[in-house]
Amino acid sequence: MSDPATIAALERRATALRRHILAPASTYFAHLGGAMSCADIMAALHFHFLRLDDAACAPGQGRDYFLMSKGHAVTALHACLVELGHVDAAELPLSGRSGSRLAGHPTKRAPRIEFATGSLGHALSVGIGIAMAEQLNRSAARTVVLLGDGELQEGTVWEAALSAPRFGLERLIAIVDYNRFQAGGSVDEVMPLEPLADKWRAFRWNVDEIDGHDMQAIVGALERVPAAKGPTVIIAHTVKGKGVPGVEGTGRAHYTMLTDDEVKRTLAALEDAE
């Protein structure tokens, strides 16, 4: 259990991430909703859990890996890069626009991107390969793959899910950002996933189900890994567009441009949250 000060600091970080995520959608259309929904998770991962720099690891321990399988939520990742000092905040409003090094999905043009993604259903397999390699190395490296809920409609996710427990992979963590919306509407209407936890259990994963906006719960779930034999999936129940009044929890949140008034109201709400 992390101390309240740590949790409060991570909550402030998540608010900072949301402010950054807001930037591209303030000037143009952006995949806003899926970035906002995972902001708390991203804060916990990048400012508490993951050791992404070799320098931060004990010798031979192996650094951790983060793969953004739901690549369209890239602004959440760019926001972390801003907070980590690798990207200037002034670049965010222009991301995805002519000449920017920040594309509409994670690419190698941006600094510190572990893996270029975009086409859904790829990175769980890649994460399994990384975890297998690190297991061979007997390193303590952990691999975290962030998946979207709509993404779970890709068959490759389940090929990968089937294969991971076969190889052990205690240090592999999949996180499902279960925000209930995809491009075409609500996940429950387009192609329902339930019973989702049962599906992962049937595939022999350790399953943790949490409120994806409860920082204590997120940190707790990450710290419980490895819980038992085999890989772990954290199903994080989230709200699409979390933190954007009037837009959060609606289908519009997926890909949208905000009005000046909506931006103002969101910034005010974020300030209140602090």
Add this chain to the structure above:
Amino acid sequence: MSGYFAAMSSAEVLAELAEQNPDVVLLSQDFGPIGSFSARFPQRHFDLGISEQNLVGVAAGMAHAGKLPFVIAMAPFVSMRGFEQIRDDCAYNRNNVKLIAPFAGLEAGPWGATHHAQEDIALLRTIPGMTVLSPADPNESQRAVRAAATIDGPVYIRLGFLSPIDGYDAGFRVGAAVTLRAGTDVTIIATGSCVNTALMAHDVLKGSGIAAAVINMHTLKPLDRVAIEAAARGAGRIVTVEEHSIIGGLGGAVAEVIAELGMGRLTRVGIRDVFCTEVEPYPELLRIHGLDVAGVAAAVRAAVQ
């Protein structure tokens, strides 16, 4: 030797490479033990079952974490089902994955067109940064595997039904076509299993007074444009021979080069935009589709007339 056995014999090369390099790992799909590799390196051989997409994605991940993965998987399945993983996870992300793909071309014979790989060259050569190899005989397939290990980037090695070519032991240089026979009337450019067929056609044609050069185009990408240009400037008439669709494969690649040159005349011998559905053994399937010695010789005769 079937592509399957060529792949299995490649495993002996892989075992040797694994001996020298602790990062070499082998991933395969439901083939059981692979040659002596599995017994010698049981911790470094992973069977991913029947799942080409996951197989290639996992290999990309292992490469990303510093391993040198070799993947053995059926050519028709890994090239098509695994295409996006090869494109995105291996090539786009610059991961050093080596794909060894048996059952290229029509080797699966009467199993039906699902098991024929007649599009893989066309598909794979469109991927930036990809190397596409198509060795002509069992020994060359081993040399291709060794060469692949030295390349920094993804490599696809296409293995069809390969018979040993007598006395052929030229060094393998990626991207450098090998001239096996000289001839001034026409140049046969062949790849994979069709190289041996072209050599036999050369002998048949010689009997009827046609001097056909034979080039082994063992690398489809990067393509040896210099060799093609020399053929276009020399004999002028070029016949490509491949166990692959005439669309987009060796014939397509050579067509692109000579069209840009504005010289040379091309005949493409290959699968003529059909599914090979006849229930026949492999050699008969080749005959029906004009890919046996007589078929190739007839196509060359027509080209020089």
